[in-house]
Amino acid sequence: MMILSGDPPRSRVLTLVLVLIILALAAxxxxxxxxxxxxxxxxxxxxxxxxxxxxxLLGYTGSVSFAHTMFxxxxxxxxxxxxxxxxxxxxxxxxGIVVGLPLAALLALAIGLFSLRVxxxxxxxxTLAVASAFQVLASQLSWLTGGEDGRSxxxxxxxxxxxxxxxxxxFGFEVNGRILTYYLVFAISAVMILAxxxxxxxxxxxxxxxxxxxxxxxxxxxxxxxxxxxxxxxLAALVAASAGILNAxxxxxxxxxxxxxxxxxxxxLLMVVIGGMGTIYGAIIGATIFILAQNxxxxxxxxxxxxxxxxxxxxxxxxxxxxxxxxxLGLLFIASVYFFPTGVVGRLRNRGGxxxxxxxx
Amino acid sequence: MTxxxxxxxxxxxxxxxxPILLPVALALVVIPLVGSPSTWLTLTAAxxxxxxxxxxxxxxxxxxxxxxxxxxxGHGAFIAVGAYVAxxxxxxxxxxxxxxxxxxxxxxxxxxxxxxxAVSGALGLIVERVLILPxxxxxxxxxxxxxxxxxxxxxxxxxxxxxQIIPMPLPTSLRGSFIFGDVAIAKYRVLATxxxxxxxIAIQLVLNRTKLGLLIRAGVENREMVEALGxxxxxxxxxxxxxxxxxxxxxGVMWALYREQVHASMSDDLTVLIFIVVIIGGLxxxxxxxxxxxxVAMVANYGxxxxxxxxxxxxxxxxxxxxxxxxxxxxxVTSR
Amino acid sequence: MTxxxxxxxxxxxxxxxHILQGIDLTVPQGQTTMLLGRNGAGKTTxxxxxxxxxxxxxxxxxxAGMRIDSRATxxxxxxxxxxxPESMAVFSxxxxxxxxxxxxxxxxxxxxxxxxxxxxxxxxxxFWLSRAGSLSxxxxxxxxxxxxxxxxxxxxxxxxxxxGLAPAIVMALIECLKEIKRKGATILLVExxxxxxxxxxxxxxxMDNGTIVHRGEMAALAADVPLQERLLGxxxxxxx
Numbered sequence: 026m027m028i029l030s031g032d033p034p035r036s037r038v039l040t041l042v043l044v045l046i047i048l049a050l051a052a053x054x055x056x057x058x059x060x061x062x063x064x065x066x067x068x069x070x071x072x073x074x075x076x077x078x079x080x081x082l083l084g085y086t087g088s089v090s091f092a093h094t095m096f097x098x099x100x101x102x103x104x105x106x107x108x109x110x111x112x113x114x115x116x117x118x119x120x121g122i123v124v125g126l127p128l129a130a131l132l133a134l135a136i137g138l139f140s141l142r143v144x145x146x147x148x149x150x151x152t153l154a155v156a157s158a159f160q161v162l163a164s165q166l167s168w169l170t171g172g173e174d175g176r177s178x179x180x181x182x183x184x185x186x187x188x189x190x191x192x193x194x195x196f197g198f199e200v201n202g203r204i205l206t207y208y209l210v211f212a213i214s215a216v217m218i219l220a221x222x223x224x225x226x227x228x229x230x231x232x233x234x235x236x237x238x239x240x241x242x243x244x245x246x247x248x249x250x251x252x253x254x255x256x257x258x259x260l261a262a263l264v265a266a267s268a269g270i271l272n273a274x275x276x277x278x279x280x281x282x283x284x285x286x287x288x289x290x291x292x293x294l295l296m297v298v299i300g301g302m303g304t305i306y307g308a309i310i311g312a313t314i315f316i317l318a319q320n321x322x323x324x325x326x327x328x329x330x331x332x333x334x335x336x337x338x339x340x341x342x343x344x345x346x347x348x349x350x351x352x353x354l355g356l357l358f359i360a361s362v363y364f365f366p367t368g369v370v371g372r373l374r375n376r377g378g379x380x381x382x383x384x385x386x
Numbered sequence: 387m388t389x390x391x392x393x394x395x396x397x398x399x400x401x402x403x404x405p406i407l408l409p410v411a412l413a414l415v416v417i418p419l420v421g422s423p424s425t426w427l428t429l430t431a432a433x434x435x436x437x438x439x440x441x442x443x444x445x446x447x448x449x450x451x452x453x454x455x456x457x458x459x460g461h462g463a464f465i466a467v468g469a470y471v472a473x474x475x476x477x478x479x480x481x482x483x484x485x486x487x488x489x490x491x492x493x494x495x496x497x498x499x500x501x502x503x504a505v506s507g508a509l510g511l512i513v514e515r516v517l518i519l520p521x522x523x524x525x526x527x528x529x530x531x532x533x534x535x536x537x538x539x540x541x542x543x544x545x546x547x548x549x550q551i552i553p554m555p556l557p558t559s560l561r562g563s564f565i566f567g568d569v570a571i572a573k574y575r576v577l578a579t580x581x582x583x584x585x586x587i588a589i590q591l592v593l594n595r596t597k598l599g600l601l602i603r604a605g606v607e608n609r610e611m612v613e614a615l616g617x618x619x620x621x622x623x624x625x626x627x628x629x630x631x632x633x634x635x636x637x638g639v640m641w642a643l644y645r646e647q648v649h650a651s652m653s654d655d656l657t658v659l660i661f662i663v664v665i666i667g668g669l670x671x672x673x674x675x676x677x678x679x680x681x682v683a684m685v686a687n688y689g690x691x692x693x694x695x696x697x698x699x700x701x702x703x704x705x706x707x708x709x710x711x712x713x714x715x716x717x718x719v720t721s722r
Numbered sequence: 723m724t725x726x727x728x729x730x731x732x733x734x735x736x737x738x739x740h741i742l743q744g745i746d747l748t749v750p751q752g753q754t755t756m757l758l759g760r761n762g763a764g765k766t767t768x769x770x771x772x773x774x775x776x777x778x779x780x781x782x783x784x785x786a787g788m789r790i791d792s793r794a795t796x797x798x799x800x801x802x803x804x805x806x807p808e809s810m811a812v813f814s815x816x817x818x819x820x821x822x823x824x825x826x827x828x829x830x831x832x833x834x835x836x837x838x839x840x841x842x843x844x845x846x847x848x849f850w851l852s853r854a855g856s857l858s859x860x861x862x863x864x865x866x867x868x869x870x871x872x873x874x875x876x877x878x879x880x881x882x883x884x885x886g887l888a889p890a891i892v893m894a895l896i897e898c899l900k901e902i903k904r905k906g907a908t909i910l911l912v913e914x915x916x917x918x919x920x921x922x923x924x925x926x927x928x929m930d931n932g933t934i935v936h937r938g939e940m941a942a943l944a945a946d947v948p949l950q951e952r953l954l955g956x957x958x959x960x961x962x
Contacts, residue, residue, distance in 0.1 A: 352541030
């Protein structure tokens, strides 16, 4: 219980699903051979952490930020630019981290202080505007960021696929630098999610929830809401930037499409809502569902689309085209906001009914 | 000395003109920076045209927020839908668009614009009933629902029209420029400015001269009291929402002609601009929205000319500056 | 004497708070009923619940024998209920004239009615075309009341009209309300100012903690100083 900060999944089905996901992720390099499976697993890890940090904002403070990808992008670009500029060594990795994380935190601080000073309803709009400006900036500063092409880079020796750490003959599997990188991503993501779980269950997390429920009341009780919200904003930005670092390390690349685009922001929103806002666990579920759908639903839709067009049905081929998978997830998103605002996690918790365990809110 | 009988003059209502002077001042300040007067005139004309188009798109959003506290993040979808629907008319009648006769061109353009407005307005009806009504008064869910609506609308457009960019050529008679000495002002910009002004004047007339307008203004300020006087404000709101959606559709057609192309992602960039305009103007204020749109367009045009690198960032700086000056926007009309 | 308005067992919840905890009251036709009580007793909530601005979670509200507790605010207003909220809620961006135009639902303003109103509130005539936001507090209160009486209403709900006004204006306001009374209006009036209450009220209701703790004739309460002390001690202290 210590590791979960006294906030267990509180549903047998949910626990089972989570354990399955985590075991599957942990064993991916051995269970599912092939580059695609490993890529999908790494993306799930990165996004689970990213979405969990977004949940800290959306689910626990109730503020909608559209700038979360910006922090993710800052992390990605910081590490990419450092490794690109300084060459594939650990000093570059350290430089990326030392520059990227504080930058993200400072920017979050500035946005927080500024937009919390003006009317609260502006927060979503201002973050959207700032994020889009940042995106433009990143593509314009091409001498630094590589513009639309982004930056590809080499990893330090140890993390390269060619580096064999444990040769094949031992267990029948080869453990190389790529797999080591995967476990790095897996472990750091896991640590960040557990840290977030600790944050939301700390007294600080409870203050955030009090602010979400009734800001005026929280203020009347003497909480400095601006301070708490800004702090949450900075924490979320730090985790997002770290997730960005992991993402760039995994892809050996940072570019607008993989780390800054508005569609990633929408993806995060979809994941957190489908998984379940204000639960942290929802991030793991949401990221898993979404990324599996993104990677495997599309091929399914392709088959369906083909069948529909062969059957001569109107409109359906277009609607079922693999590129239109977001359409269906968008509908799912609306339906989940409307029908189960607590997402998959809330749904399972209500059904599981195992309420004796864990703390009540 | 009771106030009932008092004859002392009422303190003169302060007309808040500082925001109106802002774009004028900005235009004057950049004259020496731009240097050439003809360039300055061209840039200013471009700013006005762009500002008017943004105003048309943003006006509905600001009223909808002011009246019912509804923040529609999917507003940009109406813009894209409007532009796509116009292609339904413009593509089959491409010959009439290419004809070098203003009337032939307009005979196609006007129905196209009207159809766009009708479809966007009808879509507004659906969005209000399906996405907004169920989550009334809950900002967080409103933002999520309407963002979801934006995703679905954008994907729906791709499904129907395909992901490629659709060209939307400007009618022949609207190409080219009016030349005054060494100043060239594009014809289409003049038309866009005129339409924008017409929309602004029409909105102002409705708001100030009709009972419906009085109700909208009163509702922006205090909707409970409007209801307590016996008016069903929800119907009024639906009307405003549909009108705002239709105007966004019109703005979409105009913008697509301005850029001579249609793409579903056009709504993303414009949404950001529109939000900045609405925030700068003060949520719920039509006058503020008008000034904000011109300011944003000026910053984009002058800024694009003077410091091209800063194009979009400059709008953020403008927003920050204005909110530092007036944290609730140029004109704060709502009590919220 | 028939009862125009009747509340029985009305409960109102606002969020998690249980504000009205079973209100029973009647407002007789043609009389002015005072609703007194300390701050937070639930007076404003009672008026808002009658007006449909809060939904009653339990109980019945009827106007002239007709259930209105599940009706929407505009419908209740259309049944002939005029409401003057505590905050006055004049539309400050609109002129005095425009405020009254909106209040006159049945079409153009009636000159005779206007003259009658100008009789009480000459200031409204003077500032006819000024923005309501530029009026003084007392003038706003007058406009707010004028809005409620511009058309004949069955019932007027008025929330603390004298709050924050200078004594001279309070006197003028009391005269005006008396005149409205003489015209036969039925009024439910929330008031903290006991002097005003004594001048205007036929009947009195005293609220505390979301229930009615006393009901009777205003004259009887006005004559019984110990009872006043017991019921209103707090509110009198706070509002001397």
